[in-house]
Amino acid sequence: MATExxxxxxxxxxxxxxxxxxxxxxxxxxxAVVAPLGxxxxxxxxxGGLSLSFAGLDWEFWRADRLARLFGTVxxxxxxxxxxxxxxxxxxxxxxxxxxxxxxxxxATLAGDLATLFLYWELTALASLPLLIYRHPDYGLxxxxxxxxxxxxxxxxxxxxxxxxxxxxxxxxxxFDAIGLDSPGGLWILLGxxxxxxxxxxxxxxxxxYPRASPAGTVLLSTFTTKLAIYVLIRGFAGTDILVPIxxxxxxxxxxxxxxxxxxxxxxxxxxxxxxxxxxxGVGIGTPLALDGAAAHAFCHILYKSxxxxxxxxxxFRTGTTKATELGGLYRSMPWTARFCIVxxxxxxxxxxxxxxxxxxxxxxxxxxxxxxxxxVALLIASAGVLDHSGIKVxxxxxxxxxxxxxxxxxxxSMLLAMAITAAGCILIGLAPGLLYALLPLGSDYHPxxxxxxxxQMQLLLFAGLAFVWLFRSGRYPDEVRAANxxxxxxxxxxxxxxVLAVEGGLAQAGGRLGAxxxxxxxxxxxGWRRVGSDxxxxxxxxxxxxxxxxxxxxxxxVGGWLV
Amino acid sequence: xxxxxPKTAGQEDAAQERGxxxxxRILLALGLLSVLAEFVxxxxxxxxxxxxxxxxALVGFAAYCAIVLxxxxxxxxxxxxxxxxxx
Numbered sequence: 001m002a003t004e005x006x007x008x009x010x011x012x013x014x015x016x017x018x019x020x021x022x023x024x025x026x027x028x029x030x031x032a033v034v035a036p037l038g039x040x041x042x043x044x045x046x047x048g049g050l051s052l053s054f055a056g057l058d059w060e061f062w063r064a065d066r067l068a069r070l071f072g073t074v075x076x077x078x079x080x081x082x083x084x085x086x087x088x089x090x091x092x093x094x095x096x097x098x099x100x101x102x103x104x105x106x107x108a109t110l111a112g113d114l115a116t117l118f119l120y121w122e123l124t125a126l127a128s129l130p131l132l133i134y135r136h137p138d139y140g141l142x143x144x145x146x147x148x149x150x151x152x153x154x155x156x157x158x159x160x161x162x163x164x165x166x167x168x169x170x171x172x173x174x175x176f177d178a179i180g181l182d183s184p185g186g187l188w189i190l191l192g193x194x195x196x197x198x199x200x201x202x203x204x205x206x207x208x209x210y211p212r213a214s215p216a217g218t219v220l221l222s223t224f225t226t227k228l229a230i231y232v233l234i235r236g237f238a239g240t241d242i243l244v245p246i247x248x249x250x251x252x253x254x255x256x257x258x259x260x261x262x263x264x265x266x267x268x269x270x271x272x273x274x275x276x277x278x279x280x281x282g283v284g285i286g287t288p289l290a291l292d293g294a295a296a297h298a299f300c301h302i303l304y305k306s307x308x309x310x311x312x313x314x315x316x317f318r319t320g321t322t323k324a325t326e327l328g329g330l331y332r333s334m335p336w337t338a339r340f341c342i343v344x345x346x347x348x349x350x351x352x353x354x355x356x357x358x359x360x361x362x363x364x365x366x367x368x369x370x371x372x373x374x375x376x377v378a379l380l381i382a383s384a385g386v387l388d389h390s391g392i393k394v395x396x397x398x399x400x401x402x403x404x405x406x407x408x409x410x411x412x413x414s415m416l417l418a419m420a421i422t423a424a425g426c427i428l429i430g431l432a433p434g435l436l437y438a439l440l441p442l443g444s445d446y447h448p449x450x451x452x453x454x455x456x457q458m459q460l461l462l463f464a465g466l467a468f469v470w471l472f473r474s475g476r477y478p479d480e481v482r483a484a485n486x487x488x489x490x491x492x493x494x495x496x497x498x499x500v501l502a503v504e505g506g507l508a509q510a511g512g513r514l515g516a517x518x519x520x521x522x523x524x525x526x527x528g529w530r531r532v533g534s535d536x537x538x539x540x541x542x543x544x545x546x547x548x549x550x551x552x553x554x555x556x557x558x559v560g561g562w563l564v
Numbered sequence: 565x566x567x568x569x570p571k572t573a574g575q576e577d578a579a580q581e582r583g584x585x586x587x588x589r590i591l592l593a594l595g596l597l598s599v600l601a602e603f604v605x606x607x608x609x610x611x612x613x614x615x616x617x618x619x620x621a622l623v624g625f626a627a628y629c630a631i632v633l634x635x636x637x638x639x640x641x642x643x644x645x646x647x648x649x650x651x
Contacts, residue, residue: 139651144651255635256631256635256638257635259635260635260636260643368610373610373611376610380623381623381630381631384624384627384628384631385627387628388631451605451606452602452605455598455602455605455607456607456619457620459598459602459618459620459621459624460621461624462595462598463621463622463624463625463628464625465591465595466591467628468628469588469591470629471628471629471633476633477632478635478636481643483646484643484644484645485643485644487642494649
């Protein structure tokens with residue numbers, strides 16, 4: 001038994017994460033790349049599952065089926081590449097956290113019961129946190145941003161826990177299979193998953209946190225948490241109708257922000273959100289082709305999104321910024337980074353012969369087979385949007401457009417090697433999609449390279465590209481502008497904290513003038529609230545964190561109440 | 565010889581502009597080719613409305629313009645100073 005447990009990929013990676021601190025740095029770097037590959041071997045050698053009863057509950061510590069192995073495989077491949085890319089940063093914290101993060105993500109995909117899933121779910125939140133500790137040349141190190149990120153990750157875990165307890169109390173047990181919205185706890189679990197999947201209005205932690213991390217930090221962050229959420233949605237909520245409109249909104253809403261955003265890594269964070277939308281639609285449609293499509297798209301997306309974040313990370317590493325207003329003309333200095341970026345851009349745009357084409361089309365085809373005309377049209381429109389923000393804007397404003405006059409060195413060799421291998425992966429999947437399809441959980445038989453599919457996709461991309469040419473050359477294309485664009489996070493970063501202060505101020509006045517008992521009572525309540533949550537309070541770093549903390553305490557109390 | 569003299573910024577810009585124009589012509593030619601190809605191959609139509617020849621070309625061009633110009637129209641509403649949140 002013990003030897004089997006040691007073969008669990010997560011144990012192997014946690015061990016490596018600890019060893020990083022004991023080894024000399026040169027050895028640690030090698031271990032950081034070798035350990036995920038060792039874990040990949042362990043994943044495929046792992047026996048089917050391990051169940052036992054403990055503490056009155058039925059646990060299934062792992063269940064290595066096709067779906068779990070597919071996600072585990074891409075997590076470990078992308079983990080190894082992201083950690084190779086991290087070599088120039090030469091930072092033990094990144095190597096160690098990256099390994100623990102990868103281990104937690106794989107542990108979660110293997111979890112056969114909801115309690116084990118919850119454990120790893122929280123461990124991914126913990127392990128990812130050190131990756132955000134980075135003194136960004138543009139943003140500095142923001143403790144508030146760190147707390148906001150962590151608060152939302154923990155909130156997601158609490159919602160999951162609340163749902164799990166409801167299920168256990170309803171006698172449904174801990175097994176992690178189809179959950180559905182209508183079963184006890186289903187809504188809470190979906191909301192918990194939805195935070196990490198960046199559902200509309202729950203999405204801003206992605207754009208807030210990811211662009212603040214180091215070059216390698218962002219690459220690793222972009223890989224695990226959100227795609228783990230897609231994995232659990234496939235497992236728990238396949239065919240849940242509400243996911244279709246949720247996914248459609250996700251494909252469209254972030255596009256507008258991606259067009260306006262100046263920081264190219266934040267553009268990619270919005271683009272990530274939009275790609276998750278395609279997968280969520282696939283889960284919502286729920287047919288075998290749609291579910292295989294969502295899984296395949298997650299696999300391809302992890303690779304090309306890593307590649308895009310790697311290329312922009314290399315730009316950050318060399319120039320100290322990824323703001324479009326500060327960049328341009330970098331192809332002269334960083335020609336290979338530019339080429340790899342273009343491979344990533346063409347892949348995400350679903351250009352035939354590259355990876356996005358062979359996976360996104362499965363979801364679109366599934367929408368057609370189910371007669372969902374409007375969903376299909378929305379995804380088509382969103383595809384044109386992808387071509388703009390990730391296909392054209394990112395490479396164009398970084399490497400071409402107006403020459404910024406910056407002359408820097410090409411990216412370090414290990415970064416280039418990581419980009420080269422990732423780009424090769426995108427091309428390989430595009431050329432030989434059968435390699436990926438063979439791993440899909442439901443074994444869909446799909447053929448992306450039919451004459452009409454290639455022709456129609458080329459029409460879409462070429463004419464969208466011509467639209468860019470027309471808009472840009474006629475001066476209609478929006479300029480890059482240094483600005484913050486209001487998104488939903490304005491509510492918890494500005495409006496709620498400000499309105500609390502305003503109400504408090506108003507009550508103080510009312511209390512003073514009228515001497516009313518009620519005014520004083522409300523005032524003292526708010527003063528208590530401030531003591532807990534505000535800048536100077538015990539729990540808060542900012543009013544925003546304070547009120548979030550209050551929400552968590554409330555939720556925690558609810559969960560506690562159920563348990564008792 | 566004049567060709568060996570260092571190029572002025574103006575000459576370099578002109579050369580670049582010629583390159584860009586050529587690239588645009590190629591893009592245009594490929595676009596037209598992709599529409600014409602539709603009449604040669606057998607195309608499965610997904611829905612009644614998508615049977616229109618050049619449907620994808622139309623959607624690609626129109627959706628791209630709508631997204632970019634729509635975002636541009638939203639900018640005055642959403643734009644705040646870069647340090648709006650202060651962190």
